[in-house]
Amino acid sequence: MREIDGPPMREIDGRGFWDRVAFAAWRSAGRLVEPAAALLLRERERRGKEEGERLAERRGIPGRKRPAGPLVWVHAASVGETNAVLALISAMQEEGLGILLTTGTVTSAKIARARLKGNAIHQYVPLDVPRYCARFVRHWRPGLAIFVESELWPVAMDELSRHGVPLVVVNGRMSPRSFRRWRQSGPLGRSIMRRISLCLAQTGDDAARFKALGMDKVMVSGNLKFDAPEPSAPAAELAAFRETIEGRPVFLGASLHPGEDEQVLAAAEKLRAVRPDLLTILAPRHPERAPALADLCRNAGLTPALRSAGDMPDMTKPVFIADTIGEMGLWYRLADVTFLGGTLIPHGGQNPIEPAKLAVPVLHGPHTANFAEIFAALRAADAVGEVNGADDLAAQAEALFANPEHRRQRVDAATHCIQSLTGALQRSFDALRPYLPVKPAVTRTGEAG
Structure with missing residues (x-):
């Protein structure tokens, strides 16, 4: 040290x-x-x-x-x-x-x-x-x-x-x-x-x-985040979701912030034009935003399923809103491709280590200042992809869906990169x-x- x-x-x-x-x-x-503290806390x-x-x-x-x-x-x-x-x-x-x-x-x-x-x-x-x-x-x-x-x-x-x-x-x-x-x-x-x-x-x-x-x-x-264990997922829950999904391609928008929902949903619709059975999981950074996210889906002509309502994915509901706390380990394990939120807006990004540890290829936007050195290391290892907007996100995600070997290479590169930074x-x-x-x-x- x-x-x-x-x-x-x-x-x-x-x-x-x-x-x-x-x-x-x-x-x-x-x-x-x-004296104003009580009012602040009540608000x-x-x-x-x-x-x-x-x-x-x-x-x-x-x-x-x-x-x-x-x-x-x-x-x-x-x-x-x-x-x-x-x-x-x-x-x-x-x-x-x-x-x-x-x-x-x-x-x-x-x-x-x-x-x-x-x-x-x-x-x-x-x-x-x-x-x-x-x-x-x-x-x-x-x-x-x-x-x-x-x-x-x-x-x-x-x-x-x-x-x-x-x-x-x-x-x-x-x-x-x-x-x-x-x-x-x-x-x-x-x-x-x-x-x-x-x-x-x-x-x-x-x-x-x-x-x-x-x-x-x-x-x-x-x-320390490099040494933290990956988020867990209950085996029974994971098995139930995998059985329900039945091999459908899964696109995850993880830790989404306001201003990103529309772009990720637009990218998902472009992907669905090529892959009609696509399941899109939207996981807002703050679960209380789920009603607004559901309204956005309905306004786009899509019927969403909500985790908080006890829904499970089905073919009639192409979007699944993961509006709960502490279940990112489940959603990452189900995903074939992940977009990591907080990066298409000037927020600074979210932690890319968890999806990297759970063997899912990651795409992100240009705003990564909160985790600049981690993203830089992953980019240098060709372990992540940077996108700019819905069209670019859809194009790069489709390239990963279409090429399983490319996905595997990204996952292997991310795994080796993270392992080199532990201790x-x-x-x-x-x-x-x-x-x-x-x-x-x-x-x-x-x-x-």
Whole structure:
């Protein structure tokens, strides 16, 4: 693992006049907005972005008792970060450590409930308000905090610093756009970076940006997503779908965002003109968009089937809307060709590692900044295809459908590329080990010594 050279490591104690001024101003602002927090949370609940029965957790009020023993707080923003860090969580559990995982979205909470094992607890992360964060840290008393990728919350980080809790960023990512914003934040940004004990960055470019922002200890560990297991699929469900599909060609639009639906559906109709038995699976990034997606299909003269309604694909319904959470492993395994969403619009793309691991050839649009180095490696290996719009998508997808050997070559290239980039899990755990809380010694009588 490579360490990025920089100035000697500083103590994370908030020293310096501008450091204190910056954080005092930020905390004061947080106190001022606290009265509006309840209204914000209720509005988010109305839009399906919060669980009503767990809103108190967003105010730092615990929904569970703290378990006995050393505890590591792991924070992951949403689904991608959660999936990336699960293997690291398992490694820490094998060391006998308790785990508190926080996330900020309803979708990631459902993933956490389904996939966390053993003594791990899930809570929603508190809003970055002084009273909420202080309440949260006082109750859970973590011995170590781990923030995943680019989740940097000033008040929470300051609260950890006040309690002497080391903070490590794992799978650290800093896009050029985020870097410019942090550079503009002045003393506050530098103060935030000084509260991080160690940053394990995905790439050399990410590490250089973190270092330029004033972070002391930065290492390049690689991307944990390469080491994450592929999404699973229940064997019975997979067998039932394969029996129902009965050898039909399957085109998957995965993790679609608004602005892409029409283009993918238009490409699918072009493909269906050549392959009348084509089944198109549309998996929106946010399942709550399914009604709008169904209306789009009906307006195009197509009758959709919906996973959430318990439908199964049939010949009278050429489009199947996969509007559930945690089932991408099923849809990738059924697909012959996949278009990966978030790439035909300026979103920055979604993670191409999962479909690559599940042996389905991937097509994507030009907007891949969120996973630039991964896409670049896959393109260099001729493992993916870039498309521009519906016509190009239809043409390249048909070329893959028509040539099984070409599909196999793409899949093999992607598999070899991904395998060559693994190893971040072990490197990250080795770097974390000195920061892990120490379990209390046990005497012969079984009491902590």
